Amino acid sequence: MGRIGIVGTGSYLPEKVLTNYDLEQFLDTSDEWIYTRTGIRQRRVAAPEQATSDLAKVACERALEAAGMEPEEVELIILATITPDTHCPAGANWLEAKLGAVNAVSMDVTAACTGFIFALSVAEQYLRCGTYRNALVAASEVMTRTLDWNDRTTCILWGDGAGAVVLKEVEDDSGILSIHIHTDGAHGDTLLLPGGGSKTTPISHESVDKKLHTLQMIEANQSFKVAVKRFTEACEEALAHNGLDISDVKVIIPHQANLRILQAMAKRLNVPMEKVYVNIERYGNISSATVPIALDEAVRDGTIQKGDLVLLTAFGGGLTWGSSLIRW
Ligand code: UT7
Numbered sequence: 176m177g178r179i180g181i182v183g184t185g186s187y188l189p190e191k192v193l194t195n196y197d198l199e200q201f202l203d204t205s206d207e208w209i210y211t212r213t214g215i216r217q218r219r220v221a222a223p224e225q226a227t228s229d230l231a232k233v234a235c236e237r238a239l240e241a242a243g244m245e246p247e248e249v250e251l252i253i254l255a256t257i258t259p260d261t262h263c264p265a266g267a268n269w270l271e272a273k274l275g276a277v278n279a280v281s282m283d284v285t286a287a288c289t290g291f292i293f294a295l296s297v298a299e300q301y302l303r304c305g306t307y308r309n310a311l312v313a314a315s316e317v318m319t320r321t322l323d324w325n326d327r328t329t330c331i332l333w334g335d336g337a338g339a340v341v342l343k344e345v346e347d348d349s350g351i352l353s354i355h356i357h358t359d360g361a362h363g364d365t366l367l368l369p370g371g372g373s374k375t376t377p378i379s380h381e382s383v384d385k386k387l388h389t390l391q392m393i394e395a396n397q398s399f400k401v402a403v404k405r406f407t408e409a410c411e412e413a414l415a416h417n418g419l420d421i422s423d424v425k426v427i428i429p430h431q432a433n434l435r436i437l438q439a440m441a442k443r444l445n446v447p448m449e450k451v452y453v454n455i456e457r458y459g460n461i462s463s464a465t466v467p468i469a470l471d472e473a474v475r476d477g478t479i480q481k482g483d484l485v486l487l488t489a490f491g492g493g494l495t496w497g498s499s500l501i502r503w
């Protein structure tokens with residue numbers, strides 16, 4: 176069997192833009208602080224009627240169009256998200272229905288900001304086993320509805336959006352060369368959405384008053400350091416596994432967590448920032464969706480050309496981290 180490759184990419188960002196200046200209106204912060212500490216200037220916010228599957232639907236339609244496929248042809252849908260429309264049914268089930276992917280089976284994968292790489296690995300395994308012939312792998316988040324808008328350390332970071340890819344067996348020497356994923360459950364409380372699960376249900380006035388239903392970042396500057404280490408290790412692991420050097424890689428598509436994290440990673444890998452795809456200035460951190468959105472942009476703006484080596488890497492809550500090396 177040939178390798179499994181990405182044969183189409185798509186993304187969708189909601190129209191509404193929330194700039195750092197908008198945040199200054201109600202938060203003790205400044206554009207200068209946010210930009211110098213994170214690299215973010217603005218983020219997108221989903222419209223009130225848009226849920227995670229609505230954003231994913233558009234990204235998936237664009238990916239299918241790029242792959243020359245119809246929704247009815249899709250056999251497997253994996254949606255990476257920590258903000259599904261509902262906990263039951265899964266976000267992927269809503270997406271399947273909205274897409275009209277009547278012949279697909281669909282499921283969610285939860286791995287926070289590394290979700291897309293986890294979802295890619297699940298789909299790739301199914302395709303390699305021959306269980307399914309193609310897969311739509313999407314990542315979509317409405318992070319802005321998980322935020323405490325009074326918590327200036329956390330709320331300035333996040334935004335909404337979706338990205339998607341179509342996977343199929345490819346016949347040339349392109350395709351996914353490797354995927355490595357890792358978790359460390361012992362440090363799960365550093366990036367946490369405590370409410371809504373069995374630990375805190377039924378939802379009570381107390382749980383709402385304690386802000387258990389909003390995203391919490393405990394010692395964010397500690398996770399900054401761990402992120403730099405894990406991003407770098409994940410890239411090195413992919414290169415070592417394939418017997419390749421970072422100089423062979425055309426572009427690194429990292430999870431857009433913080434520009435300074437990406438700069439520190441580039442320094443450790445000894446690569447110029449020109450090799451690192453960055454769009455955090457426009458979108459902020461969209462958790463699992465940042466990698467496929469950046470990948471789609473890099474494909475569409477010509478950064479990625481046929482034959483190029485592309486290195487995906489991410490780190491996030493869980494803790495989770497991973498990488499994937501792809502020959503385009
Ligand atoms: O996607 C998953 C991976 N992402 C992460 O793991 C996040 C990693 N962490 C980060 O990106 C950074 O730690 C932050 C951007 C969250 C914070 O940047 P920092 O350079 O680590 O700042 P800090 O937390 O050390 O805070 C420095 C100061 C504090 O004031 P004092 O204590 O020095 O007086 C904060 O209160 O900046 C203050 N501060 C702010 N000031 C203005 C915190 N947030 C803000 C704000 N505006 N929005």
